[in-house]
Amino acid sequence: MTVAPDFLSHLNASQRQAVEHYCGPLLVVAGAGSGKTRALTFRISNLVMRHRVNPENILAVTFTNKAAREMKDRIETLFADRFAQEEQGKALELLPAFEQTKLRSRVYKTITKHLWIGTFHSLCARILRLEINKYKDEQGRQWEKNFSIFDESDVQSLIKDIVVNRLNLDDRKFPPRAVRFAISNAKNQGLSPSEYELENNNFRGRVIASVYSAYQDGLVANNALDFDDLIRILVKLFQQNEQVLAYWHSQFHHILVDEYQDTNRTQYDLLRLLTTNSEPVKSFKNWKNRSIFVVGDADQSIYSFRAADFTILMGFQQDFGDRLSDDETQTMVKLEENYRSTENILQAANALIENNTERIDKVLKPTRGEGEIIFCFRADDELHEAEFVVDQLRTLERENPEVNWGDFAILYRTNAQSRTFEDALVRWAIPYTVVGGLKFYDRREIKDVLAYLRLIVNPADTLSLQRVINTPRRGVGKTTLDRLAQAAQELGVPLWDILSDESSVKTLAARSSKPILKFVEMIQHWQGQLETQPAAEIIQGILEQSGYAQDLVMQGTDEADERLGNVKELYNAAIQFGEENEDQALNTFLANAALASDADNKDATDTVTLMTLHSAKGLEFPIVFLVGLEQGLFPNFRSLDDPAALEEERRLCYVGITRAQERLFISHARERRLYGSRESAIASLFLSEIPRDLMQLNSPLAIPKHKPEMTATPKTPKSTMPNTHAQDWTVGDRLLHKGFGIGEITHIFGAGDKICLAVRFPSMGQKILDPKITALQRVT
């Protein structure tokens, strides 16, 4: 492989600085559309090509499977193109198809296959499959390597069972959903049940801790983990076992993280452990042949409700970096040039996000023309709004031959808003796709088959056992099952152990025992094939021999037909998996399937896209309609009295605006149907934050000239600023905050009056505060 990759010449100065970064920490603050995936993929290529880093020693973490896939693909293309240039003197795409395939497969075998690229969850699952038997939790509980991964509905039903049946709690006072949420949050902070109880030592806290504890019992009993535990338990294992950590620390020399603003506490702990081998971060200096390289944008942090904490990104330089100020630091690069959107759109985005206080100062710099003006439409109601949108769609499509339906996106805050647009699109026979809704792996029939697979691999998985033992009906009734389940409970063994013990089952009447024995025999038959048969074979066996497929055929309804189709789709997925992986074992296929949720993402066909703003993150469209900009809807009413939540809504709006490449339409309605009743609505606060000269309004009164009084961030005029000037603060100062107590300044962001303080509070952890709007009192 030759050195001196000249692909660097395609990069701008800051991209280049990021890509050429070799050892040590680097935070890449990547604005929307600034080429962050490029920076990531090019840097990985550069590490391998120029610095001769072994691909096995590179770890790249993403949040979605899609992002991981994309990264692998792009790296593969980079290398294949490079080989094409070097060996044939031609760009990859100019080679005949078979040559391209040959080159790609060579790149795969020598490079990309060896890279560790995946989501936090798949990475952790992969390591835990090897190491989990070395872990013991504080109660001495242990898991085996063939653990199941419970999905959200498994978790919900387990928690519900604990709340109402085991602990006999009032599920109105402790809604399983809310309890589940609290437990998940606790896990994402890295808290065990007892630690959670210590921090929440009130009635509610103690109850939740007891559910949490019983829930962990349930997971162990099923030899199962939930998504949160995949990460939390690996962190705990690393903390309690030096050798295991040391091994993985020495495995990963270069760690790269995408969407760093979305990391939560345990994910951060994991990265920190892997990077420093548990040395205190502040004293960690051994960056020889090592790096941590994180890419993110605090302005696009929209998942705090899932425990994502963008202050982790804000604190990167404090944690890993040189702790110097923004203009002196060597450990931060800002990618500010935007290659996606026209200038008007960027100006709107910049102006909007300026209203946030918790951020790293950054602007999107235009590289394209001024573009068309943004159009803002005030509709009478949601029907009128949809009519407007579809009208624009049709006109634009008709009058511009180069514009296709696939160029349009309609983005909204809540899924419930999609219907009106769907109706209007149907009326005009415009093809559209709604993103979201029921996912492939959430369909009942898919979960059924997966439950068979899980049971075969992990017989302790009682939840799966109960799902399939009578699916399709084979005469195993609820009472029989309850009796056996109770016996299992009393003996403290998995239900499967009772079922698979012939003499136990034979104590039942023959009418009950016969189908059970037959079922057990069937499962054992497939278990016997685990080592020898590929996943696809076993799936086919299940469909045929369990009667599942036949049952669907017999039903003969359209719905059953569709289910049958989906089940076959799963079989195809297994076939494809077998073709793409050396290891075709069911274990491996299942481990993968449990963490894949977007396998049914169809490729872009030429249809209008409808989706929530959350789903739109990371995507781009030539023409974007941002709809429903009304107080209470967007920003959502739940955020109106919480400044931090309101800022997150604003970031969501920022994400929406920055999806648009050429044209942006924004709309709001004066009246909207909500939960059956009509409510009048006023224009969103966010509309008033976009400069008027960037927008053309259909109605002069559409936007209030002054901000609606709902402004949740009370901006104190500078003259009455509380107690101190920004400049007065220095790192190390101690101060008092009304809500958080006494803390110490660990870092200062920005300069002048744009200053933000990172303050560590003993009880709250690190918070980013703006001294201009938060009352802070110095303490000595």
Next chain:
DNA sequence: ACACCGTGTATTTTT
């Protein structure tokens, strides 16, 4: 086992 009806609930959801 299934159909029916009343009740409660309704942001976002990468894994």
Next chain:
DNA sequence: TACACGGTGT
């Protein structure tokens, strides 16, 4: 409004 869920009745 619309739906999912649980309880009841057949």
